[in-house]
Amino acid sequence: MYRMTAIKETSTIQENKAYALAQCPVTYVMNRIGSYWKPIILYNLSHGDMRYSELKRAIPAVTEKVLIQHLKQLETDQLIIRDAKPVVPPFVTYRLSAAGHGLIPVIEAMANWAKEAAAGQYDVGKDVTD
Amino acid sequence: MYRMTAIKETSTIQENKAYALAQCPVTYVMNRIGSYWKPIILYNLSHGDMRYSELKRAIPAVTEKVLIQHLKQLETDQLIIRDAKPVVPPFVTYRLSAAGHGLIPVIEAMANWAKEAAAGQYDVGKDVTD
DNA sequence: ACAAGTACTTACCCTATAGTATGTATAGAA
DNA sequence: TTCTATACATACTATAGGGTAAGTACTTGT
Numbered sequence: 001m002y003r004m005t006a007i008k009e010t011s012t013i014q015e016n017k018a019y020a021l022a023q024c025p026v027t028y029v030m031n032r033i034g035s036y037w038k039p040i041i042l043y044n045l046s047h048g049d050m051r052y053s054e055l056k057r058a059i060p061a062v063t064e065k066v067l068i069q070h071l072k073q074l075e076t077d078q079l080i081i082r083d084a085k086p087v088v089p090p091f092v093t094y095r096l097s098a099a100g101h102g103l104i105p106v107i108e109a110m111a112n113w114a115k116e117a118a119a120g121q122y123d124v125g126k127d128v129t130d
Numbered sequence: 131m132y133r134m135t136a137i138k139e140t141s142t143i144q145e146n147k148a149y150a151l152a153q154c155p156v157t158y159v160m161n162r163i164g165s166y167w168k169p170i171i172l173y174n175l176s177h178g179d180m181r182y183s184e185l186k187r188a189i190p191a192v193t194e195k196v197l198i199q200h201l202k203q204l205e206t207d208q209l210i211i212r213d214a215k216p217v218v219p220p221f222v223t224y225r226l227s228a229a230g231h232g233l234i235p236v237i238e239a240m241a242n243w244a245k246e247a248a249a250g251q252y253d254v255g256k257d258v259t260d
Numbered sequence: 261a262c263a264a265g266t267a268c269t270t271a272c273c274c275t276a277t278a279g280t281a282t283g284t285a286t287a288g289a290a
Numbered sequence: 291t292t293c294t295a296t297a298c299a300t301a302c303t304a305t306a307g308g309g310t311a312a313g314t315a316c317t318t319g320t
Contacts, residue, residue, distance in 0.1 A: 024189075025244035026173040026237060035307085036164050043156040052267055059154075063309060068268060078252070088316045089266035099252035106239040107156060113232050114155035122208070122229035165277085182297055193279060198298060218286045219296035 032077055033103065037062055037070050042100060043107050045080060049095040079103065162207055163233065167192055167200050172230060173237050175210060179225040209233065 033039055037059070044050060044058050056067060071094060074080045079100040085091040096104075116122065163169055167189070174180060174188050186197060201224060204210040209230040215221040226234075246252065 024170055024173060025241040025248075026169050028244040028247070029240040030166050030169060034166050036160050039156050039160060040154055043154060053265085056267095064268075065270090065310090066308060069308090084267090089264095089318085090268080090316090092267060097252075099247065102243050102246060102252055106236060106243060109236040109239045110159040111155040113236060114158040116232055117158070117229065118155075122227075122232055183295085186297095194298075195280090195300085196278060199278090214297090217296095218288090219294090220286090220298080222297060 029106070032079065033106075035070065037066060038074060039107060039110065041067075041070055041074065042079070042096070042103055043111065045094060045096050045100070046104050046107055049083075049093045052092050052094070055094065074100075159236070162209065163236075165200065167196060168204060169237060169240065171197075171200055171204065172209070172226070172233055173241065175224060175226050175230070176234050176237055179213075179223045182222050182224070185224065204230075 033042065040059060040062075041055065044055060050058070052068075052071075055071075056062075056064065059067065071080065071082070075082050075094075078097055080094050081097050081100075083093045083095065163172065170189060170192075171185065174185060180188070182198075182201075185201075186192075186194065189197065201210065201212070205212050205224075208227055210224050211227050213223045213225065
């Protein structure tokens with residue numbers, strides 16, 4: 001059998017992931033907001049509280065199942081806070097928690113990069129010399 | 131049949147995604163670095179050029195197939211540059227492109243948040259099981 | 261009476277991604 | 291000669307996540 005690194009011989013992938021997480025701070029972040037939709041949801045909430053239906057309309061490409069699924073996960077991960085008023089029809093708002101607010105610089109940096117890219121700042125062929 | 135919103139009646143999901151992309155800058159970013167491993171790869175490259183084998187050792191949790199797959203994709207997306215010296219054994223280095231460098235603030239913001247969270251600044255991770 | 265709006269839930273399916281395990285070319289070292 | 295290292299490639303499988311469609315509870319408006 002081919003000789004591999006020690007960690008692959010003795011550990012499962014989950015254990016490898018735990019190891020990588022301790023070594024790399026970005027890995028830690030990806031385990032929190034590493035899905036496709038989560039940063040998009042957080043981006044929308046960064047402008048202020050939103051009702052469930054507002055989020056739905058703001059992100060029409062996401063299905064209801066996936067949206068609610070991610071909202072639940074974000075709530076469990078303490079990144080957002082769900083506020084449900086006991087009325088009919090339901091009135092539920094979502095907002096960023098303290099930890100969620102802490103992610104705004106990440107989201108802002110993403111938005112900035114997208115705007116720079118859209119403005120053609122990173123054109124094909126450009127290289128970096130440092 | 132249940133009455134749905136206009137966009138769902140007339141558009142495919144791909145079209146919905148394209149629509150969301152035009153509306154939301156974060157969506158644009160997620161289409162570039164939206165996988166689990168890409169930000170982790172970029173984080174490693176942000177400290178300097180790396181050979182393929184160095185990346186492999188730096189991120190032991192990722193399999194070779196997935197690593198090379200993402201490197202190819204990042205290269206296609208103009209975020210990294212592959213440099214292969216015509217020697218045996220092969221000597222291939224990867225480095226950030228201009229656009230890749232532009233993403234460093236995003237990666238840095240992620241790393242910062244992780245460090246703050248690890249320092250207990252957001253009181254998360256205590257009652258959350260990953 | 262019945263549709264409409266709200267915030268979900270659930271069952272089922274399907275595909276994209278990830279993981280496993282192997283193979284390949286080349287040349288110098290042992 | 292066989293081994294090792296490099297930087298991949300590839301076939302095959304597994305699973306997690308996402309998509310579709312429909313249902314639920316409750317009340318106000320027509």
